[in-house]
Structure formats: C-alpha cells, structure tokens
Amino acid sequence: MVLYRNNDALMCKISSTTLQGEAQDWFHTLLPRSIQSFDDLSLVFTKEYSSYHSIKKKPDHLFNVKNNPKELLRDYVKRFKAEKAKIVGCDDLIASTTFQQGLPADHPLFKELIMKEDLTLADSFALAEKHALWDDA
Template sequence: MCAEDVEKLVNNRLRDLKIGKNLEDTLRVEVDRANSSPFTSKIEQAAPPKRFSTPSFTCFKGYSDPESHLKHFKSLMILYKAEDALMCKVFAMTLSISSLKELTYFFTKEYTSYRTIKKKPDHLFNLCKKPDESLRDYIKRFKAEKTNNVGCDDQIASSAFKKCLPVEHDLYRELTITPSQTLEEVFATTESYAL
C-alpha cells in the first residue's frame, strides 16, 4: 500500500467517523489502541450480540483456582450465547493486572521452564567424551553445543574439545602435539581420524 492509498484511507475513515476538533488526537488514540491489542483482528473485531452488557465478574488475582474461575466465566457468558472471539475479548476483563511489569512477571513465571538458558563458553569444558560414545557422536554433540553457545570463540572451543577427550585416546595425543590448531583444523583432524 503506497502513501497516497494510506492518506485516502485515513481521510475516508475520518469523514466516515465525523470526528470533530481533536481529529488527530482521536485518530492517534484509535491507532494506538488497535496496535496495542494482544488479540488477532478477528477477536478484536468481534461484536457483542444485541443487548449485551458485560456481566460483573470476580477478578482473578492469581491465588485462586484458575479452573474454577474459568467455569464461572463460561457459565456467565453462555447466557449470552457468546462466540469464542467475544469470549476471548471479554475474558481479559476478568484478570486483575495493573501494569506491564506485573503482566511480564506472571508471563515469565508461567513459562519459565521453556526459557532458553544462555550457556557460557566454559560449559564446553564439561562435554567430555563418554566411554561408550563413538568419536563421531562426540563430534556431533560438541558441535551442537558449540552452536548453542553464542559468543564462544574458536580458541576456547578448540581447547575444550581437546581437553574433553580421554588422555589415553590416540586422538588426544595427536591433537596436543600441535596445540595451535584452529577449531576448523581440530575438527578436520578429528573427522579424518574417525574415518
């Protein structure tokens, strides 16, 4: 959509809404409201049925039974034969969250188990080759961990890879003979050794 189309759209919308003096302020508030909604446009545009008045709900404060709260909500909304989209829109009013800080806290608390934990480069020194693990599997596991370790330079990774090999392994001796190898060279030597 080009700038002219947007301008026409805005002008038509303003004419249709018959907005008075505070034209720009009203439009800005409406745009901000539309952009700040957490709902999809289908939910945002859901219209309540005729004679719908929002029932009085008990706000969910976070320390009562959530299933009981949902049952209460659904039992009140079923009287209005409310569609799913309208129920989503109205349900937000039953939550007692007073700030973004509070919402952020509850959101992160609820989904903290899915959080990606940033690993430090020294984590690679804990990836020792297991006695029953093949050299190829160890290389795959090490490379995967190295990839997930943002900010780890190749010199640290190279040192960790060598250090995590068993001392009695022939590859360990071969890699420690030339200690200034790059990570790419270490992997190339290891790959050829694995073959």
C-alpha cells in the first residue's frame, strides 16, 4: 500500500480487501459515494471500531427490524443489511425469514415473497430492489 499512498481510490479498494468478517460486512453497508478519500475511510472506520466492544447479537435480533410505515423500501433494506452485518455467521434462512416478517402484510413485496419457495436472502433483496424501482416510478 505504501506504493499507492497518493492514489486515494486505489488505497480504499485495497484496504477493503484486507477486511474480514464483521468489518467486511460493515464496509459493504457504506453508502455509495459517501467516502471521498482514504482519510475519510480511515476516520469512519476508526469511529466505528475504536471504541468497539464486541456485543454479540444473535440472529433473533433481526425479528426486531421492521419496515416503518413511512420508510422507503430501499431504506428498510439498507437498515436490515446493516443489522444483519452485526451478526457473525447469521444463517441465510433465518435472515430471509426475518426480512420477510419485517414487512407489513399488505406490502406487495411481502405478498410476492410468501408466494415463492426456497428464496435465498440475495433473491429477497433482488426482489426488493425491483419493488423499490417500481416505487420510484
């Protein structure tokens, strides 16, 4: 990394490849274009982990993550992903189920999710993205 210290974009990309587990999950919850330089990334990372005490959350924590009535679907997905990232080794089936249960029963995405069998969490997020695009139209 010393060779590329003058290239912020490359430094950010290289540093992200060194992260593992919860830190890597956290990195992927950062908003696009929210980091402008390697110094920004360092500051955000330090704020997140300098006083970090590993408070182990269990997968059932995700049952508390609900889509608020006035919350956009994309915001719910982003918040859900951030909460899931706090759970090391979270089972996809549990996460997928809790994601679905966090939606209101009258939400079109909820109705679509319950009609499909064997959806992975990635499949659920992909369907959510389609619904979020429809909401924007």
